[in-house]
Amino acid sequence: AQKITQTQPGMFVQEKEAVTLDCTYDTSDQSYGLFWYKQPSSGEMIFLIYQGSYDEQNATEGRYSLNFQKARKSANLVISASQLGDSAMYFCAMREGKSGGTSYGKLTFGQGTILTVHP
């Protein structure tokens, strides 16, 4: 069974500073995908970044980067130059199944981290 753990219920950061949100995972699969989503108070899920288990380089998307340490089974999200609009709940998630399978796209989510950016 897959498991995702986010140990930080809440994080605070000063505007323009960088912040790291932690995520560890556990799986017996060799092929898997790791994702980060942002959920503002309005509720929609906003996809931020993806890291494949076979990707050798850390994923980056604008101000978001994923610090992927496969041996440690961690996939921490780094947000650089925090903005007030970054205040939201952040979820780490793992994809289950292979492309074409009926469970493809099914995600297991971590507990989430509420990020608050202070001016």
Add this chain to the structure above:
Amino acid sequence: GAVVSQHPSRVICKSGTSVKIECRSLDFQATTMFWYRQFPKQSLMLMATSNEGSKATYEQGVEKDKFLINHASLTLSTLTVTSAHPEDSSFYICSAPNIGGSSNQPQHFGDGTRLSIL
């Protein structure tokens, strides 16, 4: 890009009412859709996998008779909360796998439905 439309966005109704939530893929076909439930400031918990043309697969602990799922077509899945009670109040969100699209985005989410049972 691909979009999933979820309707209604908010429902407030009396206890005992049945509530139907629709999840529609707008420009792609979705043979599978997922339904999640989320309590305030908690994680998304998968309730069931909706399969077009066959029965839904429910996660352990989810009452099939309480949460009826119908995948009527390749673009529409519905979740009906039958005889809803206050404890069913929650945020329900659907998603559809992005098969054939960018592998970086495994699924597209609807915007969710906030259900409040009085």
